[in-house]
Amino acid sequence: xxxxxxxxxxxxxxxxxxxxxxxxxxxxxxxxxxxxxxxxxxxxxxxxxxxxxxxxxxxxxxxxxxxxxxxxxxxxxxxxxxxxxxxxxxxxxxxxxxxxxxxxxxxxxxxxxxxxxxxxxxxxxxxxxxxxxxxxxxxxxxxxxxxxxxxxxxxxxxxxxxxxxxxxxxxxxxxxxxxxxxxxxxxxxxxxxxxxxxxxxxxxxxxxxxxxxxxxxxxxxxxxxxxxxxxxxxxxxxxxxxxxxxxxxxxxxxxxxxxxxxxx
Amino acid sequence: xxxxxxxxxxxxxxxxxxxxxxxxxxxxxxxxxxxxxxxxxxxxxxxxxxxxxxxxxxxxxxxxxxxxxxxxxxxxxxxxxxxxxxxxxxxxxxxxxxxxxxxxxxxxxxxxxxxxxxxxxxxxxxxxxxxxxxxxxxxxxxxxxxxxxxxxxxxxxxxxxxxxxxxxxxxxxxxxxxxxxxxxxxxxxxxxxxxxxxxxxxxxxxxxxxxxxxxxxxxxxxxxxxxxxxxxxxxxxxxxxxxxxxxxxxxxxxxxxxxxxxxxxxxxxxxxxxxxxxxxxxxxxxxxxxxxxxx
Ligand SMILES: Nc1ncnc2c1ncn2[C@@H]1O[C@H](COP(=O)(O)OP(=O)(O)OP(=O)(O)O)[C@@H](O)[C@H]1O
Ligand SMILES: [Mg+2]
Numbered sequence: 001x002x003x004x005x006x007x008x009x010x011x012x013x014x015x016x017x018x019x020x021x022x023x024x025x026x027x028x029x030x031x032x033x034x035x036x037x038x039x040x041x042x043x044x045x046x047x048x049x050x051x052x053x054x055x056x057x058x059x060x061x062x063x064x065x066x067x068x069x070x071x072x073x074x075x076x077x078x079x080x081x082x083x084x085x086x087x088x089x090x091x092x093x094x095x096x097x098x099x100x101x102x103x104x105x106x107x108x109x110x111x112x113x114x115x116x117x118x119x120x121x122x123x124x125x126x127x128x129x130x131x132x133x134x135x136x137x138x139x140x141x142x143x144x145x146x147x148x149x150x151x152x153x154x155x156x157x158x159x160x161x162x163x164x165x166x167x168x169x170x171x172x173x174x175x176x177x178x179x180x181x182x183x184x185x186x187x188x189x190x191x192x193x194x195x196x197x198x199x200x201x202x203x204x205x206x207x208x209x210x211x212x213x214x215x216x217x218x219x220x221x222x223x224x225x226x227x228x229x230x231x232x233x234x235x236x237x238x239x240x241x242x243x244x245x246x247x248x249x250x251x252x253x254x255x256x257x258x259x260x261x262x263x264x
Numbered sequence: 265x266x267x268x269x270x271x272x273x274x275x276x277x278x279x280x281x282x283x284x285x286x287x288x289x290x291x292x293x294x295x296x297x298x299x300x301x302x303x304x305x306x307x308x309x310x311x312x313x314x315x316x317x318x319x320x321x322x323x324x325x326x327x328x329x330x331x332x333x334x335x336x337x338x339x340x341x342x343x344x345x346x347x348x349x350x351x352x353x354x355x356x357x358x359x360x361x362x363x364x365x366x367x368x369x370x371x372x373x374x375x376x377x378x379x380x381x382x383x384x385x386x387x388x389x390x391x392x393x394x395x396x397x398x399x400x401x402x403x404x405x406x407x408x409x410x411x412x413x414x415x416x417x418x419x420x421x422x423x424x425x426x427x428x429x430x431x432x433x434x435x436x437x438x439x440x441x442x443x444x445x446x447x448x449x450x451x452x453x454x455x456x457x458x459x460x461x462x463x464x465x466x467x468x469x470x471x472x473x474x475x476x477x478x479x480x481x482x483x484x485x486x487x488x489x490x491x492x493x494x495x496x497x498x499x500x501x502x503x504x505x506x507x508x509x510x511x512x513x514x515x516x517x518x519x520x521x522x523x524x525x526x527x528x529x530x531x532x533x534x535x536x537x538x539x540x541x542x543x544x545x546x547x548x549x550x551x552x553x554x555x556x557x558x559x
Contacts (some may be wrong), residue, residue, distance in 0.1 A: 053437070076441045076442070080439055091431065091433050092434060093434060094426070094431045095431065097423065104420075104423070105423060105424065106438055108439075109439050113421050113423075114419070114420055115419045115421060118422070
């Protein structure tokens with residue numbers, strides 16, 4: 001569970017370039033919620049995920065996760081609770097390390113690391129079995145370095161790494177946007193399966209209305225750092241692409257007419 | 265070149281190779297260009313000088329030097345991670361500070377160690393001649409260091425340090441504090457450099473505050489020569505390559521020192537210039553090759 005209260009995040013605060021990226025976000029994510037997050041470019045979606053993960057410090061407000069106030073926790077400490085997959089396939093894996101080393105690094109997420117061997121022979125069977133689920137043949141390539149893999153393979157591996165130890169919260173930021181349509185579909189199916197199987201609390205940012213409607217039990221639209229739509233369950237089931245587009249145009253139209261008023 | 269010169273180059277290559285492995289840890293593994301080494305090599309020598317002239321066992325002097333080097337590396341890394349000083353500048357600051365510290369430790373710019381016990385004595389007592397004894401010790405220590413560093417880089421911690429240099433966002437999201445990894449890695453690197461400095465001082469029979477000048481270029485040259493000759497496909501191979509690179513580099517220097525072009529002959533003080541030019545060529549060769557291909 002995540003409880004966000006009145007989160008405000010500026011970039012370049014106090015300078016002429018000041019940007020109010022998140023404008024008082026309050027949000028309650030229930031255990032098992034799978035929220036798809038949409039919104040135009042610059043709406044604040046990535047910033048919201050980065051603030052939850054601790055990549056960015058926030059200006060005010062509070063963030064609670066799994067019953068703890070994590071507002072001032074550094075990013076590495078939040079990794080105990082939170083796992084992520086990034087838009088850039090290169091960000092999620094360590095290119096010079098082998099597939100099994102990457103998995104071993106992820107298998108210790110949030111735990112102390114010592115002088116034991118990084119890859120334990122007893123874990124190899126488990127890694128193979130998990131890789132097999134991806135259906136990409138990676139189970140036979142444990143010793144290949146991750147840098148040799150294609151973007152889609154790396155993203156699938158990252159997805160697996162993020163969920164190898166069950167995270168309390170899974171954050172996905174346009175994680176299929178850099179993939180070709182077929183691979184994107186595969187990784188999305190994988191996401192759906194893993195989230196369902198492990199009952200993960202998930203936030204998934206996407207620009208594909210279709211994906212936002214097909215996946216998850218809850219849908220959120222961000223605009224200029226505010227949540228302007230938040231629907232769940234049955235109500236979400238009834239939504240269609242045209243409803244979302246209408247909402248987009250509505251807020252953008254508002255902006256236009258505001259501009260007109262200013263000009264008038 | 266005489267056999268004596270070859271043996272000398274092997275000896276130097278091995279003992280400076282330990283330093284080069286340290287440089288490899290920062291330069292290649294952590295992607296942290298660290299000039300602290302120009303100060304931590306003489307730091308190892310200075311601590312050793314103080315210890316040996318105070319009658320401390322030479323093997324304990326090695327341990328003290330290692331600890332001193334680790335601390336020096338930590339200072340650089342903390343300046344960089346916690347106080348946000350640019351890594352290059354942070355390491356220059358530590359290096360400069362070490363110049364003063366080393367003179368304080370030795371209570372002067374140099375100390376002669378001819379009349380004290382060294383780590384080579386046990387072998388010399390067995391009847392092995394001095395220059396062979398040092399080579400044997402250096403082979404032993406270098407082998408231990410290679411095995412130790414390779415082992416470490418396959419442990420959970422070592423892998424986390426590797427990942428910190430490769431993809432800090434990834435390893436942070438796996439719950440690793442990258443600052444701690446950088447402090448540990450730069451510390452270890454300088455511990456090796458100081459160990460090298462301690463052995464060099466004991467071998468030379470002297471410690472000098474200026475003996476560190478050019479350490480970083482020699483280290484880089486060894487790393488690059490090793491990569492070029494042996495490659496860096498796997499970690500064991502890369503580390504052995506650094507050591508081999510250091511030996512090859514010392515051989516090349518020995519040959520260069522014999523070089524005479526009419527009136528002109530290469531003197532030891534030209535070595536830093538030659539090495540710097542070599543490193544520049546090696547560093548820029550890939551870029552220049554690419555440019556030539558493109559045009
Ligand atoms: N690191 C940063 N430094 C300065 N400004 C930033 C930074 N990250 C985001 N911003 C700004 O904050 C606002 C929100 O950006 P954010 O990346 O969260 O948008 P987004 O909804 O993820 O957009 P997109 O769909 O294009 O990914 C934008 O105006 C952006 O320019
Ligand atoms: Mg974004």
